[in-house]
Amino acid sequence: MRRLRLFACAAVVIPCLAQNTPELARILSFEGEHTGGFPAGWGGNPRETISLDDKVVHGGKWSVRLERHADAKGDFSTLTKGLPLDFTGQTVVWRGYLRTEGVTGFAALWAREDGDSGSLAFQSMQQRPQQLKGTTEWQQYSISLPIHKDAGQLVFGVLVSGTGTVWADDLELLVDGKPVWEAPKVERPKTAIDLDKEFDKGSGIALTELSAAQIANLATLGKVWGFLKYHHPQIVSGQVHWDYELFRVLPKVLALADRPAVNQVLLDWIAALGPVAPCQNCAKLDEKDLALRPDLAWLSDEKMLGPDLSKALLSIYANRLPGKQFYVSAARADNPSFDHEPAYPGMKLPDAGFQLLALYRFWNIVEYWSPNRDVVGENWDDILTEFIPRIGLAKTSDTYTREMFALIAMDHDTHANLWGSLALRPPEGPCELPVTVRFIAGRAVVTGYRADSGKTSGLIPGDAITQLDGVPVSKLVADWTPYYADSNDAARFRDIARTMTRGECGEARIGVARRSQDVEIKAARVLSTGLDSNAGSTHDLPGETFRMLSPQVAYLKLSSVKAADVPRYIDSATGTKGLIIDIRNYPSEFVVFALGQLLVDRETQFVRFTHFDLSNPGAFHWMEGPPLVPAKPHYGGKVVVLVDEISQSQAEYTTMAFRSPPRTIVIGSATAGADGNVSGFSLPGGLNTMISGLGIFYPDKKPTQRVGIVPDVEVKPTVAGIVAGQDELLEEAIKRILGPEATPETIQKMLKR
Numbered sequence: 001m002r003r004l005r006l007f008a009c010a011a012v013v014i015p016c017l018a019q020n021t022p023e024l025a026r027i028l029s030f031e032g033e034h035t036g037g038f039p040a041g042w043g044g045n046p047r048e049t050i051s052l053d054d055k056v057v058h059g060g061k062w063s064v065r066l067e068r069h070a071d072a073k074g075d076f077s078t079l080t081k082g083l084p085l086d087f088t089g090q091t092v093v094w095r096g097y098l099r100t101e102g103v104t105g106f107a108a109l110w111a112r113e114d115g116d117s118g119s120l121a122f123q124s125m126q127q128r129p130q131q132l133k134g135t136t137e138w139q140q141y142s143i144s145l146p147i148h149k150d151a152g153q154l155v156f157g158v159l160v161s162g163t164g165t166v167w168a169d170d171l172e173l174l175v176d177g178k179p180v181w182e183a184p185k186v187e188r189p190k191t192a193i194d195l196d197k198e199f200d201k202g203s204g205i206a207l208t209e210l211s212a213a214q215i216a217n218l219a220t221l222g223k224v225w226g227f228l229k230y231h232h233p234q235i236v237s238g239q240v241h242w243d244y245e246l247f248r249v250l251p252k253v254l255a256l257a258d259r260p261a262v263n264q265v266l267l268d269w270i271a272a273l274g275p276v277a278p279c280q281n282c283a284k285l286d287e288k289d290l291a292l293r294p295d296l297a298w299l300s301d302e303k304m305l306g307p308d309l310s311k312a313l314l315s316i317y318a319n320r321l322p323g324k325q326f327y328v329s330a331a332r333a334d335n336p337s338f339d340h341e342p343a344y345p346g347m348k349l350p351d352a353g354f355q356l357l358a359l360y361r362f363w364n365i366v367e368y369w370s371p372n373r374d375v376v377g378e379n380w381d382d383i384l385t386e387f388i389p390r391i392g393l394a395k396t397s398d399t400y401t402r403e404m405f406a407l408i409a410m411d412h413d414t415h416a417n418l419w420g421s422l423a424l425r426p427p428e429g430p431c432e433l434p435v436t437v438r439f440i441a442g443r444a445v446v447t448g449y450r451a452d453s454g455k456t457s458g459l460i461p462g463d464a465i466t467q468l469d470g471v472p473v474s475k476l477v478a479d480w481t482p483y484y485a486d487s488n489d490a491a492r493f494r495d496i497a498r499t500m501t502r503g504e505c506g507e508a509r510i511g512v513a514r515r516s517q518d519v520e521i522k523a524a525r526v527l528s529t530g531l532d533s534n535a536g537s538t539h540d541l542p543g544e545t546f547r548m549l550s551p552q553v554a555y556l557k558l559s560s561v562k563a564a565d566v567p568r569y570i571d572s573a574t575g576t577k578g579l580i581i582d583i584r585n586y587p588s589e590f591v592v593f594a595l596g597q598l599l600v601d602r603e604t605q606f607v608r609f610t611h612f613d614l615s616n617p618g619a620f621h622w623m624e625g626p627p628l629v630p631a632k633p634h635y636g637g638k639v640v641v642l643v644d645e646i647s648q649s650q651a652e653y654t655t656m657a658f659r660s661p662p663r664t665i666v667i668g669s670a671t672a673g674a675d676g677n678v679s680g681f682s683l684p685g686g687l688n689t690m691i692s693g694l695g696i697f698y699p700d701k702k703p704t705q706r707v708g709i710v711p712d713v714e715v716k717p718t719v720a721g722i723v724a725g726q727d728e729l730l731e732e733a734i735k736r737i738l739g740p741e742a743t744p745e746t747i748q749k750m751l752k753r
Contacts, residue, residue: 415692717729
C-alpha cells in the first residue's frame with residue numbers, strides 16, 4: 001500500500017461553492033479574476049509551490065503551475081477544490097490537460113468522494129499502468145468515479161510528487177457526459193449526525209489518570225456501546241447520533257468505581273433509547289455455510305454485566321431486525337462499507353472522549369465486521385483493556401496517533417494502517433539515506449540506489465546495515481515493530497526496510513557488514529522528497545511488459561500489464577515451453593480472468609469467500625468464488641509464477657487464480673498475507689484506516705490472510721546474488737522450464753537479451 005493517498009486534507013483549505021454557478025467554468029479554466037499569483041477559487045498546499053502561469057498555457061491566458069524543488073515541504077503538492085455533491089448521476093469524470101517537466105515522482109489528476117465516514121471513493125492517475133513523470137507535452141487526461149449514494153462532497157485536484165513541475169489547464173468536471181452544473185440536483189436527507197451538534201467543539205471529557213476499576217468499566221462500556229450500535233433498532237435505523245451518546249454517558253461511567261452502579265447507569269442509558277418491541281420478523285442466524293459465528297457469549301456474563309443488564313442486552317439481540325444497518329452497508333464488491341463514521345478532523349487534542357471513541361470504533365469494527373477476526377492472534381478483549389489508558393490518556397496529537405498505530409497493528413492486517421499519517425510512524429524525520437534496503441536472511445541489505453547521490457554515499461549493493469547512529473538494527477526493528485500493521489513477518493520487514501534509514505537531515509553513522517568485515521560509513525541523509533519513491537517497489541525485470549527471453553521461454557510482468565493486450569501476449573508465447581508470470585509487484589490492471597481463463601483447459605475453481613451478514617453482525621458465511629472458464633487463445637506450456645513480499649492483495653488473488661491449473665508452479669517466498677477487497681473508514685482526528693473486507697480462501701477453505709501465498713518452490717535472494725546482480729528467482733524459473741538445457745551460460749545469455 002505504498003500509493004499516495006489523499007483520503008483527508010485536514011491541513012488543506014478546500015474552497016467549496018455551489019456547482020450551479022457559471023463562475024465554476026472560469027475557475028476550472030483559470031480564466032477568472034485573480035488577486036496575486038494564486039489561482040482564484042482553489043486551495044492547495046504547500047501554497048508556495050502553486051502559482052498562475054501566463055507563459056506556458058494550453059488555452060486562454062492562464063494555466064496553473066505546481067513546481068517542487070528538493071527543499072519543498074511534504075511529499076507532494078496538490079491543487080485542491082471541493083463541491084457539495086448535491087446532484088445525481090452515475091459517473092463523474094474529472095479531466096484536463098497536463099504538461100510536465102523533470103517530474104521525479106509523478107503528476108496526476110485525482111478525485112475523492114467524502115461522506116460522514118470520510119472517504120467513500122478515490123481515483124487517481126497514480127493508479128494507471130504508466131505514471132505521468134519526466135517531461136511531457138500537453139495532453140488531455142481523465143479519471144472517473146461512480147457517484148456514491150452516501151457521498152456529500154466531491155474533492156478533486158492536481159498533484160505532483162517528488163520534484164519537478166506540472167502545468168494544468170482547461171479542466172472540466174462532467175457528470176454523465178455533461179458539465180456538473182447541468183446535473184440534476186438532489187437534496188440529501190439529514191441524519192441524526194447532521195442534526196445533533198452538542199459536541200461539535202469537543203466532548204468535554206478530560207482525563208489525567210485511570211484506576212483499574214475505571215479501565216474495567218470503560219472496557220464494558222466499549223463492548224456495550226459497540227453491541228448496541230449494530231443491534232438496537234433506534235441506532236441501527238440512524239435515529240440517534242451514537243458517537244455523541246457515548247459522550248453523554250461517559251462522565252457517569254467515569255464517576256463510578258462500583259461495577260453494579262456502572263451497570264445500572266448503562267441499563268438506564270439503554271432504557272432512555274425507548275423500549276425494544278418484540279419483533280414479528282426477527283433476524284435469525286443461518287447455520288448453513290457458517291464460517292464464523294458472532295462472539296456474543298459475554299452477553300450472558302452476569303458477573304460482568306449483572307443480571308438486569310445481561311437480560312436487557314439478550315432481549316435486544318433476540319429482537320434484532322433483519323436487513324439494513326445505518327453504519328454499515330454492502331459495497332459493490334460485497335465487502336462492508338462503513339457509513340456515517342465522521343472523521344472529526346477539527347478535533348482539538350487532547351480530548352479523552354474522542355480518543356476513546358476512536359478506540360471503540362476501531363475495536364468494534366474488527367469485532368463485528370472483520371472476516372479475519374479469528375486469526376488476529378491476541379485476545380481481542382485484552383487488546384481493548386490494554387489500550388483504554390494508552391489512548392484515553394494520550395496528551396498530544398502525535399502521541400494519540402502513535403497509540404492508534406499500535407492499536408491498528410494488533411489487528412495484524414497489512415491493509416490496515418493510518419494511511420495519511422505515515423510520517424508519524426517510527427522512524428521519523430524528513431530525510432533518508434539515498435539507497436534501497438531489503439531484508440535478506442534477516443539482515444538489512446542495501447540493494448540499490450534511490451538517487452545519484454546514493455552512488456557516492458559509500459554504501460554499495462550487498463552491504464548489510466548492522467547499526468544506525470550507534471544503535472543495532474535488531475534493536476531498532478524490535479522498537480518499531482509494534483507500530484507496523486502487517487499480516488506477517490515478510491510484510492513487516494518489507495515495510496520497515498522502506499523507511500528504516502529515515503531521520504533528521506545530515507550525516508549518519510552506519511555500521512556495515514561487508515564481505516565478512518565490519519566497517520563504519522558516514523553518509524548523508526537527504527530530503528525524502530528528492531528520492532525516487534518507486535525504487536525497490538517491484539522486483540521484476542526493468543523494461544518491456546512482455547518479452548521473449550529465448551525462443552522457448554516467454555516472460556510477462558504484471559506491474560505494467562494491460563488487460564486488452566493479454567491475447568497478444570499469449571499469441572506471442574504460443575509454442576514456447578514455458579511462460580514466466582512475474583507478480584513481484586502490484587498488477588497495473590485486473591487480469592485475473594482476462595489472463596487466467598487462457599491458462600486453464602477446464603472450468604476451474606480457485607477461490608472461496610466469506611461474506612458478512614448485516615442481520616447478524618459478527619457472522620460470516622461461505623460463498624463460492626467465480627471460476628476460471630477456458631477461453632482462447634489457450635496457452636498450453638508450463639507456467640511459472642514469481643512472488644515475494646512485494647506481492648500483496650490483488651497480486652495474491654491473481655496468484656491464486658494462475659496457480660490453479662496443474663501445469664503451474666509458484667516460485668519465491670511468502671507474500672504479504674492481506675487479500676480481499678479493502679473497507680476503509682475514518683477515525684476521530686482526521687485519521688483514516690481500513691481492514692481487509694472479504695475473507696479469501698482456497699476452494700478447500702485453506703486461508704490466505706496472514707499466511708500469504710505459500711510457494712511450491714521456496715527461493716529467496718541471497719547477498720551473493722545481490723552483489724552479482726543476479727535474479728535468483730527468475731533463474732530458478734528458467735531452470736524449471738528448460739530443465740537440463742538451462743546451463744548457467746544459457747541463463748545469463750537469456751537475461752542479457
